[in-house]
Amino acid sequence: MAWVPMESAVEELMPRLLPVEPCDVTEGFDPSELPRTPQEYLRRVQIEAALCPDVVVAQIDPKKLKRRQTVNVSPKSEDEEGWKKFCLGERLCAEGAPGPATNENPGIDYVQIGFPPLLSIVSRMNQATVTSVLEYLSNWFGERDFTPELGRWLYALLACLEKPLLPEAHSLIRQLARRCSEVRLLVDSKDDERVPALNLLICLVSRYFDQRDLADDPS
Known part of the structure; x- marks a missing residue:
């Protein structure tokens, strides 16, 4: 059986709502600035999505929860x-x-x-x-x-x-x-x-x- 990358397997189960191919932008593209064209906007979205971790763990301070939640x-x-x-x-x-x-x-x-x-x-x-x-x-x-x-x-x-x-x-x-x-x-x-x-x-x-x-x- 051929090996399927995890990202591909996830995409098969949850297909993208708006499939977008990698965008070509000019060499002067700066992701820190506001996008000037549709291509720059889509490229910026792709970069931000790539930086998001697959799993996010919330850091909760137990002291803040002490005695604040009451279970009846x-x-x-x-x-x-x-x-x-x-x-x-x-x-x-x-x-x-x-x-x-x-x-x-x-x-x-x-x-x-x-x-x-x-x-x-x-x-x-x-x-x-x-x-x-x-x-x-x-x-x-x-x-x-x-x-x-x-x-x-x-x-x-x-x-x-x-x-x-x-x-x-x-x-x-x-x-x-x-x-x-x-x-x-x-x-x-x-x-x-x-x-x-x-x-x-x-x-x-x-x-x-x-x-x-x-x-x-x-x-």
């Missing part, structure tokens, strides 16, 4: 610690103080601060997963203070619960409402920003899910 991959339903970190962030779960400030601007780091309950996330969760995550966060709330990140996720999960409730979900929301009432009693000021959020969660459980015995006394 939800944990498995049974991964309690994974869901706590996903919803509340590794910083809050570690109960550590924020690290020292730097000049680097990595953007929003959802791994550290937690993912918000976006519709694109909660809409993929079936009822079993919603109930499991609600249990994980309720367990967290049972031992710690109320935070905005926790409040957003509890509200979103309650909004995703379907009626009639599963038995385990029924128990969970009652536990959640009681915990909200306990934390609210410990708040020193009615102007505390936690109060409206706690009131909303109690109202959802007692009114929407028909747990009337847990509702606030209207008097």
Whole structure:
């Protein structure tokens, strides 16, 4: 079998859109100057094409990619610690103080601060997963203070619960409402920003899910 040059083989698979033969130009042709004739223009294109490498490798600085790209991959339903970190962030779960400030601007780091309950996330969760995550966060709330990140996720999960409730979900929301009432009693000021959020969660459980015995006394 006759040997075929690589360039010829490539041209057979991908023929040139505008086949052009080598152009004859005057001896005074300077490729650095603007072309004056069609022949000079075509010759300049041929020279530039010949200088292009067959393979181009991009030089990427890994430091510039660090923490700038976030892949939204939800944990498995049974991964309690994974869901706590996903919803509340590794910083809050570690109960550590924020690290020292730097000049680097990595953007929003959802791994550290937690993912918000976006519709694109909660809409993929079936009822079993919603109930499991609600249990994980309720367990967290049972031992710690109320935070905005926790409040957003509890509200979103309650909004995703379907009626009639599963038995385990029924128990969970009652536990959640009681915990909200306990934390609210410990708040020193009615102007505390936690109060409206706690009131909303109690109202959802007692009114929407028909747990009337847990509702606030209207008097």
